[in-house]
Amino acid sequence: MSAAVQHRFAAALRDPAAAVPADLARSGGRAPEKRFAVYRNNVAVALIGAIEARFPALRRIVGEAFFTGLARAYVAAHPPRSPLMMTYGDDFPAFLGGVAALAAVPYAADVARLEAARTRAYHAADAEPLGAEAFAAIDPADLAGLGLRLHPSLEVVASVHPVVTLWAMNAGEMALAPIEDWSAEDAVVVRPVLEVHVRHLPAGGARFLAALAAGATLADAAAAAATVPGFDLTLNLAGLIEAGLAAGFTRPAAPETSR
Numbered sequence: 077m078s079a080a081v082q083h084r085f086a087a088a089l090r091d092p093a094a095a096v097p098a099d100l101a102r103s104g105g106r107a108p109e110k111r112f113a114v115y116r117n118n119v120a121v122a123l124i125g126a127i128e129a130r131f132p133a134l135r136r137i138v139g140e141a142f143f144t145g146l147a148r149a150y151v152a153a154h155p156p157r158s159p160l161m162m163t164y165g166d167d168f169p170a171f172l173g174g175v176a177a178l179a180a181v182p183y184a185a186d187v188a189r190l191e192a193a194r195t196r197a198y199h200a201a202d203a204e205p206l207g208a209e210a211f212a213a214i215d216p217a218d219l220a221g222l223g224l225r226l227h228p229s230l231e232v233v234a235s236v237h238p239v240v241t242l243w244a245m246n247a248g249e250m251a252l253a254p255i256e257d258w259s260a261e262d263a264v265v266v267r268p269v270l271e272v273h274v275r276h277l278p279a280g281g282a283r284f285l286a287a288l289a290a291g292a293t294l295a296d297a298a299a300a301a302a303t304v305p306g307f308d309l310t311l312n313l314a315g316l317i318e319a320g321l322a323a324g325f326t327r328p329a330a331p332e333t334s335r
Contacts, residue, residue: 120148123164126164127147127164128143131168131187132246133247134184150168153171166192168188169185169192170185183239183242186235190240194265196231197265203228203323207317220295222326223291224324225326226322229266229268230285231264234282238257242255263275264319266320266321268321277312278306278311281312283301284307285321
Protein backbone atom coordinates (compact mmCIF):
# COMPACT_ATOMS: atom_id res chain seq x y z
CA MET A 77 0.00 0.00 0.00
CA SER A 78 1.46 3.33 -1.06
CA ALA A 79 1.97 6.23 1.31
CA ALA A 80 -0.71 8.22 -0.50
CA VAL A 81 -3.25 5.46 -0.08
CA GLN A 82 -2.36 5.10 3.59
CA HIS A 83 -2.77 8.85 4.08
CA ARG A 84 -6.25 8.86 2.48
CA PHE A 85 -7.28 5.84 4.52
CA ALA A 86 -6.09 7.38 7.81
CA ALA A 87 -7.72 10.74 7.04
CA ALA A 88 -11.05 9.06 6.34
CA LEU A 89 -10.80 7.09 9.59
CA ARG A 90 -10.50 10.29 11.62
CA ASP A 91 -13.38 12.14 9.96
CA PRO A 92 -16.84 10.53 10.33
CA ALA A 93 -18.14 12.78 7.55
CA ALA A 94 -15.42 11.81 5.08
CA ALA A 95 -16.22 9.67 2.09
CA VAL A 96 -15.03 6.09 1.96
CA PRO A 97 -11.59 5.92 0.34
CA ALA A 98 -11.93 5.15 -3.35
CA ASP A 99 -9.17 2.55 -3.02
CA LEU A 100 -11.43 0.16 -1.09
CA ALA A 101 -12.92 -2.68 -3.10
CA ARG A 102 -16.07 -4.73 -2.64
CA SER A 103 -15.39 -7.97 -0.76
CA GLY A 104 -17.64 -11.02 -0.55
CA GLY A 105 -20.52 -9.11 -2.01
CA ARG A 106 -20.47 -6.54 0.81
CA ALA A 107 -20.29 -2.85 0.02
CA PRO A 108 -17.07 -1.18 1.22
CA GLU A 109 -19.06 1.73 2.68
CA LYS A 110 -20.65 -0.46 5.36
CA ARG A 111 -17.46 -2.34 6.19
CA PHE A 112 -15.47 0.87 6.47
CA ALA A 113 -18.13 2.55 8.63
CA VAL A 114 -17.99 -0.34 11.09
CA TYR A 115 -14.19 -0.27 11.15
CA ARG A 116 -14.09 3.51 11.57
CA ASN A 117 -16.52 3.33 14.48
CA ASN A 118 -14.56 0.52 16.15
CA VAL A 119 -11.32 2.50 15.92
CA ALA A 120 -12.92 5.61 17.39
CA VAL A 121 -14.54 3.65 20.22
CA ALA A 122 -11.25 1.93 21.07
CA LEU A 123 -9.29 5.19 21.15
CA ILE A 124 -11.93 6.99 23.19
CA GLY A 125 -11.90 4.06 25.59
CA ALA A 126 -8.13 4.35 25.94
CA ILE A 127 -8.46 8.01 26.94
CA GLU A 128 -11.28 7.27 29.36
CA ALA A 129 -9.22 4.51 30.99
CA ARG A 130 -6.18 6.74 31.37
CA PHE A 131 -7.94 9.77 32.87
CA PRO A 132 -10.65 8.40 35.22
CA ALA A 133 -10.37 11.14 37.84
CA LEU A 134 -10.82 13.89 35.26
CA ARG A 135 -13.73 11.96 33.79
CA ARG A 136 -15.41 12.00 37.17
CA ILE A 137 -14.74 15.71 37.63
CA VAL A 138 -16.26 16.89 34.35
CA GLY A 139 -18.89 14.19 33.96
CA GLU A 140 -19.04 11.16 31.70
CA ALA A 141 -20.91 12.72 28.78
CA PHE A 142 -18.74 15.84 28.65
CA PHE A 143 -15.56 13.80 28.97
CA THR A 144 -16.60 11.50 26.13
CA GLY A 145 -17.06 14.59 23.96
CA LEU A 146 -13.58 15.81 24.91
CA ALA A 147 -12.08 12.42 24.16
CA ARG A 148 -13.89 12.20 20.81
CA ALA A 149 -12.58 15.63 19.78
CA TYR A 150 -9.06 14.71 20.89
CA VAL A 151 -9.10 11.39 19.02
CA ALA A 152 -10.24 13.10 15.83
CA ALA A 153 -7.39 15.62 16.00
CA HIS A 154 -4.65 13.42 17.49
CA PRO A 155 -4.38 9.97 15.93
CA PRO A 156 -1.93 7.55 17.56
CA ARG A 157 1.68 7.91 16.45
CA SER A 158 2.84 4.69 18.07
CA PRO A 159 1.51 1.12 18.31
CA LEU A 160 2.15 1.36 22.08
CA MET A 161 -1.23 2.48 23.35
CA MET A 162 0.14 3.04 26.85
CA THR A 163 1.60 6.32 25.55
CA TYR A 164 -1.57 7.46 23.77
CA GLY A 165 -2.89 10.60 25.39
CA ASP A 166 0.41 12.04 26.58
CA ASP A 167 -0.56 15.33 24.95
CA PHE A 168 -4.19 15.19 26.12
CA PRO A 169 -3.47 17.67 28.96
CA ALA A 170 -2.10 20.19 26.45
CA PHE A 171 -5.17 19.66 24.28
CA LEU A 172 -7.41 20.44 27.24
CA GLY A 173 -5.65 23.77 27.71
CA GLY A 174 -7.16 24.91 24.42
CA VAL A 175 -10.76 23.90 25.17
CA ALA A 176 -12.75 27.05 25.85
CA ALA A 177 -15.56 25.10 27.53
CA LEU A 178 -13.15 24.14 30.33
CA ALA A 179 -12.64 27.75 31.42
CA ALA A 180 -14.85 27.03 34.43
CA VAL A 181 -12.62 24.05 35.34
CA PRO A 182 -9.15 25.67 35.19
CA TYR A 183 -7.52 22.76 37.01
CA ALA A 184 -8.62 20.14 34.47
CA ALA A 185 -5.36 20.13 32.52
CA ASP A 186 -3.29 19.79 35.70
CA VAL A 187 -5.33 16.81 36.91
CA ALA A 188 -4.82 15.28 33.47
CA ARG A 189 -1.06 15.93 33.68
CA LEU A 190 -0.98 14.08 37.00
CA GLU A 191 -2.92 11.13 35.59
CA ALA A 192 -0.69 10.98 32.51
CA ALA A 193 2.36 10.95 34.78
CA ARG A 194 0.88 8.01 36.70
CA THR A 195 0.67 5.94 33.53
CA ARG A 196 4.25 6.77 32.56
CA ALA A 197 5.43 5.92 36.07
CA TYR A 198 3.70 2.55 35.89
CA HIS A 199 5.54 1.65 32.68
CA ALA A 200 8.89 3.22 33.62
CA ALA A 201 12.06 1.21 34.19
CA ASP A 202 12.47 -0.60 37.48
CA ALA A 203 15.08 0.55 39.99
CA GLU A 204 15.77 -0.31 43.61
CA PRO A 205 15.09 2.80 45.71
CA LEU A 206 17.61 3.93 48.28
CA GLY A 207 16.47 3.22 51.83
CA ALA A 208 17.31 5.01 55.04
CA GLU A 209 20.16 2.58 55.69
CA ALA A 210 21.92 3.69 52.50
CA PHE A 211 21.90 7.30 53.71
CA ALA A 212 22.94 6.30 57.22
CA ALA A 213 25.99 4.54 55.80
CA ILE A 214 27.31 7.81 54.33
CA ASP A 215 29.54 9.98 56.49
CA PRO A 216 27.46 13.09 57.28
CA ALA A 217 30.45 15.21 56.31
CA ASP A 218 30.34 13.72 52.80
CA LEU A 219 26.58 13.62 52.27
CA ALA A 220 26.15 17.28 51.36
CA GLY A 221 28.65 16.94 48.52
CA LEU A 222 26.85 14.02 46.89
CA GLY A 223 24.14 14.13 44.29
CA LEU A 224 21.23 11.75 43.85
CA ARG A 225 20.11 9.74 40.87
CA LEU A 226 16.36 10.05 41.02
CA HIS A 227 14.11 7.07 40.41
CA PRO A 228 13.39 6.62 36.68
CA SER A 229 9.64 6.62 37.28
CA LEU A 230 9.66 9.95 39.12
CA GLU A 231 7.81 12.96 37.75
CA VAL A 232 6.87 16.23 39.41
CA VAL A 233 3.58 17.89 38.52
CA ALA A 234 3.54 21.50 39.71
CA SER A 235 0.20 23.27 39.87
CA VAL A 236 -1.29 26.54 41.07
CA HIS A 237 -4.34 24.47 42.07
CA PRO A 238 -4.74 21.83 44.83
CA VAL A 239 -4.11 19.16 42.21
CA VAL A 240 -3.20 16.34 44.61
CA THR A 241 -6.38 16.84 46.62
CA LEU A 242 -8.52 17.13 43.50
CA TRP A 243 -7.06 13.96 42.04
CA ALA A 244 -7.27 12.00 45.31
CA MET A 245 -10.91 12.90 45.88
CA ASN A 246 -11.86 11.79 42.39
CA ALA A 247 -9.67 8.70 42.28
CA GLY A 248 -11.09 7.11 45.40
CA GLU A 249 -8.05 7.96 47.55
CA MET A 250 -9.96 10.49 49.67
CA ALA A 251 -13.60 11.07 50.43
CA LEU A 252 -15.30 13.75 48.35
CA ALA A 253 -15.68 16.91 50.39
CA PRO A 254 -15.52 20.69 49.92
CA ILE A 255 -11.97 21.92 49.49
CA GLU A 256 -11.50 24.75 51.92
CA ASP A 257 -7.87 25.51 51.09
CA TRP A 258 -7.36 26.15 47.37
CA SER A 259 -3.64 26.71 47.72
CA ALA A 260 -1.20 25.49 45.09
CA GLU A 261 -0.02 21.90 45.40
CA ASP A 262 2.97 20.22 43.76
CA ALA A 263 2.77 16.46 43.28
CA VAL A 264 5.47 13.86 42.95
CA VAL A 265 4.51 10.69 41.10
CA VAL A 266 6.71 7.62 41.51
CA ARG A 267 6.63 3.83 41.37
CA PRO A 268 9.42 2.78 43.75
CA VAL A 269 8.45 -0.90 43.66
CA LEU A 270 5.14 -2.25 42.34
CA GLU A 271 2.56 0.46 42.91
CA VAL A 272 2.42 4.04 41.68
CA HIS A 273 2.24 6.61 44.47
CA VAL A 274 1.19 10.26 44.37
CA ARG A 275 2.45 12.53 47.14
CA HIS A 276 1.97 16.18 47.95
CA LEU A 277 5.40 17.77 48.04
CA PRO A 278 6.22 20.13 50.93
CA ALA A 279 7.28 23.71 50.29
CA GLY A 280 10.28 23.89 47.97
CA GLY A 281 10.12 20.17 47.20
CA ALA A 282 9.60 20.64 43.48
CA ARG A 283 12.61 22.97 43.21
CA PHE A 284 14.71 20.65 45.39
CA LEU A 285 13.98 17.65 43.15
CA ALA A 286 14.47 19.69 39.96
CA ALA A 287 17.93 20.73 41.13
CA LEU A 288 18.85 17.15 41.99
CA ALA A 289 17.58 15.98 38.60
CA ALA A 290 19.82 18.58 36.97
CA GLY A 291 22.87 17.13 38.75
CA ALA A 292 23.17 19.41 41.76
CA THR A 293 24.63 18.13 45.00
CA LEU A 294 22.38 17.88 48.02
CA ALA A 295 23.91 21.08 49.40
CA ASP A 296 23.39 23.00 46.16
CA ALA A 297 19.87 21.61 45.69
CA ALA A 298 19.01 22.68 49.22
CA ALA A 299 20.38 26.16 48.54
CA ALA A 300 18.26 26.42 45.40
CA ALA A 301 15.12 25.32 47.23
CA ALA A 302 15.81 27.59 50.19
CA THR A 303 14.58 30.52 48.11
CA VAL A 304 11.07 29.07 48.48
CA PRO A 305 9.40 30.32 51.70
CA GLY A 306 8.92 27.52 54.20
CA PHE A 307 11.46 25.12 52.70
CA ASP A 308 12.61 22.57 55.28
CA LEU A 309 15.56 20.42 54.22
CA THR A 310 15.02 17.80 56.91
CA LEU A 311 11.35 17.40 55.98
CA ASN A 312 12.10 17.16 52.26
CA LEU A 313 14.97 14.73 52.70
CA ALA A 314 12.92 12.51 55.02
CA GLY A 315 10.06 12.49 52.52
CA LEU A 316 12.45 11.70 49.68
CA ILE A 317 13.79 8.67 51.54
CA GLU A 318 10.38 7.46 52.74
CA ALA A 319 8.84 7.71 49.25
CA GLY A 320 11.77 5.99 47.53
CA LEU A 321 12.49 8.90 45.22
CA ALA A 322 16.22 8.22 44.85
CA ALA A 323 17.84 5.22 43.17
CA GLY A 324 21.50 5.98 43.79
CA PHE A 325 24.18 8.44 44.81
CA THR A 326 26.28 10.40 42.36
CA ARG A 327 29.56 12.19 42.86
CA PRO A 328 30.31 15.50 41.16
CA ALA A 329 33.00 15.34 38.52
CA ALA A 330 36.42 16.46 39.71
CA PRO A 331 37.42 19.83 38.24
CA GLU A 332 39.92 19.68 35.42
CA THR A 333 43.41 20.98 36.24
CA SER A 334 45.36 23.01 33.78
CA ARG A 335 48.71 21.69 32.73
